[in-house]
Amino acid sequence: MHIYIQRNNGISITRQIVLAVIDQILSGFLQEGEKLPSVRVLSKQLNVSLLTVVKAYRELEQQNFLYSVQGSGTFVRKKNNDIETACIEEPLTQDWQLSVPDYLPRSQLAQFHHVPQKIHLASSMVDPELLPNRHLKTAFEHLIQEDGTFLSRYGHTQGDQQLRLAMQQYLSGLGVYTQIENLLVTNGSQQGIDLIARTFVGPGDVVILEAPTYPGAIDIFRNRGVTILTVPLDQEGMRLDILQQLFDKHHPKLIYTIPNFHNPTGVLMSHKRRRKLLEMAQNTQTLIIEDDPWGEIYYDQHPPAPIKSMDEYGHVIYLKGLSKILAPGCRIGVLSASGSIFKRVLAAKANADLGTPLVTQKILLPFLEPSIVESHMQNLRTTLKIRRDLALEILSERCPKEVSWMVPQGGLNLWLSLPEWVQSHLVLAEANKKGISFLPGSSCFSVEHENHHIRLSFSFVSQELLREGITTLCEILAGIILSRKNSHSSPYF
Template structure:
């Protein structure tokens, strides 16, 4: 069992132990009924005082995550295991618990594909809105013209034709990146992982927005990074707080999703983009600009990317093509320059020696032609209709005390509930009615806020969205009514 403790962090050691155990429970690494180390053993393992571990265990038990049984030990509480779907390991495999791992958390993967009928937990686009038939025809044509393509490796950096096409595509978006400075990745997630394994080691400081994309949190935590967080307001990352952190800690990486932020949907202003770049330049930091869906705007185009202002190679730009074009192809583009790019290319070679050639060739005709523009236009219209439907349903059916951010693009809606509602527990009730969403706690790298949830309106049909949102609102009404009844009971 791996516990991550950082003695130079601003958060207390007992709180770090608490959060590490909660993360492992919510990631499914610690399952219901599993026994935790004794206070004495964990104190010795982490080289902290008994009082520190006792304080963490007491808080975990108070919040319902663990149970202490006199004379037997401390165990993960089955009633508060945060909706983990996996079951306790069968007896023949119990020996595996003695094998050490170094994964502090992996929460996002558990919400990517779920069995629930109404799937609102992952930012995916309804397959019916994507280019299925054209892609099928393109595969057939490629195989007809080049039947040996399955016998060929692609370039480690990525197919040169695709990189040239993406150069032209990104140039229209004011993202400066020569073909030689583009790297084809297996989706943006691999891009994040390549950056982390190249530049982040234990104790290196990474600044992230709070909340942020859970998949990035999982990667940076896995590298042992000291993560500091900056809250997001209606204009994006709070630059005043970022300035304070930069002055005090000089972070190595600043990770941001400035356009249709995941999960809140807000758009960072041009002014803040400039300020963040200026800060990174002043302290010699790297900015990771994650851009999964800037083309999916519902009104006006968002501001130009931070990368468009980058003249000294401080920005590593990630553009995902999977979400909006072809998830099955798993194609992403990384743009960087100088020695940073060279080192990332080496990391890509170490990881997989290059992405599959066939999937790159399939997307090439769409990026080179007007098909891409036409597809994005239709996708924007379809997703705006679904967003508006969800907003209307929430306005009609949600109880008092529920609020949300209206996204001007992207795939997600960020919903805030009364502070006493824990959306991890709410998810357990939702699953009983075959409904899933992403609990907001998965989106916080350090201190967790449990009363938010991310609802993705892009994957389900309008009929399913109607059913899902009305069901969610009904569950919320029941929770709030039960709380009111409890608060006014003469027996409490």
């Protein structure tokens, strides 16, 4: 169990241990009934006092995340709060593994990216029925018939030249004008974030994230041991007044932002704020990672031009993923940067995997023809807008008045805010019993521990299942809130 202690970030060591353990429990790294390192072992690993770890474990017990058994140790509490039979019935024959240190602070996506439930509202993925599966199959068969030798060749580390040329033309349609020499094909945007992080940041560096933000980015930056500072959002995106205060006190090396239909909130950053953010980065010699997973999926009006479109001096590294909106199985993304920044990221890509598989790059080529890809995007926008509107309609009709939400102008998610006393991971346990999954909001916070939010992805399931899932979730929330009104002994606060 790895916990990276930052001794000068203003958060007490006890609190850092508490937050790290909660992160690992909620992300599934620590399973129900799993035994934790002893107080003595953990204090030695972290080079902190026994008392500090004792206080952290005690606080975690008070918050119902852990429990202790005299003579046996400390364990992750089961969701049904049953500690009588937890873990002890089965011999712990692999306890020795606790002595092997790891360097994984958390991985929220490890638990929520799969699809175990009947009604899957957890992951921002598009319904496979809306993707060009038949055409992809035809493209693959045609590719093999035309040139089967690509299966016995390595692709270029930077990416297939034809694909980069097609992506250059595609990005120009979004307002990002670049040369193919400045494009790098990645295994999805997630790898792009990872390559940038492993190239430019490490222990002691300051990275600024939005709060909340994409959980996969938090996982990556936590793994680098950086000091994470966060900036909340309003209706126009990242609060630049608060960002300026952080600039005045710290020297951040990197800012990660999702300007288009932000994940998880759905907020769209205004053009004015994009320009101001770029100016701040230029004045402080700070890098910006602009992540754009679904800027094409807008429901009301086209979003402003990307920050990268205004970037004259190479401060912005732009990431465009194709996985979610075209072919998840191909795991293709592209990174656009310039100068020595690009060269160093390219070197990191070579060290990571020597290049993205050639077969997946070749398969996507036919679909990047302007007429074909735009037709596909238009169909997605039409269908997903119907599902968004359906989800909003059900929430308006059935959700308790104590719950609020934002109306996204694009993207795949709805962000719900519950009463502060409601713990979303306990709501999730009740939803799972009904075959429903969602992403607890706590996964989207890197420093704060806000556990009263829910991210619902309306894009993966059919309209019928979407209606059933949100209706049932509203009933669960109504029951929890009613129990609070009737009794002050509710397990949800």
